[in-house]
Structure formats: C-alpha cells, structure tokens
Amino acid sequence: MKISEIMTPKFETINSTNTLTDAARKMKEFNVGFLPVQEGTSLIGVVTDRDIVIRALAEERDPDSTQVKEIISSDIVYCFEGDNIEDAVRLMEENQVRRLIVCRSDRTPVGIVSLGDIAVRTGEECLSGEALEQISEPAAPSR
16 A cells, blocks of 8 residues: 555645744644644744654743744655555654655655554554554653
C-alpha cells in the first residue's frame, strides 16, 4: 500500500512569525498536535504541541510574544506519496517521529501521514505497534 492511499491530503500550516498562542489555538481548532511551519511559500520546519510545552512554556517564554520560528524543529522528515507504508514506518523509527510530511517528487508538500493513520487505515496494528515501540525509545526519562 502506498502512502498516498492513507495520508491526510488537507493539512494546516502556520506562518513562522505567528505566536505560540496562535499555534496552540490553531492546534485546538483543528484537533492536531503538529503544524508545518511556513516562511513565505517555503516549509522551514514543524512545531508540535510538545515543542510548545518543552521549548517554550518550560523555559518561561511568553506565548503571546514568542514567534513559532523560535522553537521549531527545523529538521523536516518527509516521505514521498509513492513510498510504501513500510518505508514511511522505517523513516519514523529512524527519526523517532510520529508524523511525516508527504511530498511529491519535486518535494512539494501534499499531505501528512501519522502513525495513527497507519494503524487505523491499513489495519496494520502490529506494524504501527512495533514502530511506536522504536519511536518511543528510550522509555525512561533522560536525567
């Protein structure tokens, strides 16, 4: 099965100069925990609900004045719409991420695929369970 068959084709993005409060509200509105970040027409990273908590709130940054670009993960992990699900799962495991941006061959973003999409839309609970185990390593907090 190809990624294009299970990806979410319509996805929300946020501008890099929006505030963390804007990002949190958008996440709430669309019931997502992940937003690709744009600067103009280019994707420059992603921001997650976890990024907001760990990189901003825990460091006592003001969510009303801190811009999204100050806390983004700039390493964008993506796959291609023609990739097999197993390839996407391998990328998730290698990069310890639960979501991938899906691109056309010219690297234009066309969708998002999550570990949940793989579990629910393919019936491959075993595959997604194994991936979740790898992605969640190490299970103990680093101290």
